Amino acid sequence: MLVHLYFANNSVRNTTISCDSLGIHYTVSKGDKIVSLSRWDNTTNSDMVVGEFELPFFKKDRIKVGPDGEWQPMRDYFDKPGMLSNSMIFTSNNGMKYIWKDHWGYLIMTHSDDKEPLIKYHHNISKPSYLEVFDSSIITGLDTILLTFLIAERKKRDYEGAAAVSAAS
Template identity: 80%
Template sequence: MSVHLYLANNSVRNTTISCDSLGIHYTVSKAEKIVTLSRWDKMINSDVVVGEFELPFFKKDRIKVGPNGEWQLMRDYFDKPGLFTCSKAFTSNNGTKYIWKDHWGYLIMTHPGDKEPLIKYHHNTSGSSYLEVLDFSTITGLDTILLTFLIAERKKRDYEAAAVAAAAS
């Protein structure tokens, strides 16, 4: 049985990601050039920042993980999965290694070296998009999984837009 985490809209900079049946609710917001991911914590009845990232045009991309995290370059945060790949390998807040990769036009998350998806992103431009959680054990690492998903999807969209612009010229 899978779990669906629904995105309120098609944006990866201003949206909510939620699963009401599990009480999961994240908010993605952009202020200035920084995208912030926060999680609703019912114990304190407030949002908790789980991470932030910045993808500036003329500077180096950077990320801050956790409410008290330090800013670091993304190239230092993500493991290098190999040459000539857009994949994003990382270690989640539950200590497990994962990798986001493009699979026939949509993102999937796997363990490094595995082909079997743990999470699939179903992108729908005219309706509700959602992340399908196929392995429930990933829920414990959801804070960094969602943060890295937002980065991987933003980078994928930027790459696709650049490819379309290059083909048109």
């Protein structure tokens, strides 16, 4: 079953991510310096924070996974596949190992040992952006999958912005 998770806008710091047909609803919000990801819990009728991250300019990046998680450096949370790679390997809350990587301008997620995309991000300007989920079995790991997606996409945008500035000078 193909699932689309739609973004209310093109921000990865202040937006909602949802699939109404499956009752999936996440809120991304940026406070002073910390970006939080919350999931709507229909049993309690409230938002539950599932993770947070901080990408400070002069300090080390850090992440907190889960509602009761501890802050940790991102370099301790993500595995790096290679010295020159921008890919990010992580273990989701469903226990599976995944990797976010840039594939011809699209951010995709695969199993860490596979090439077939499980998720592909479609970044659009004139219509809503969305994550296309090819394997619905990964929905059980959505909390950490979305948290790590937000980090991977933010880093990709920062990298592209720095490259554009460098090319212009």
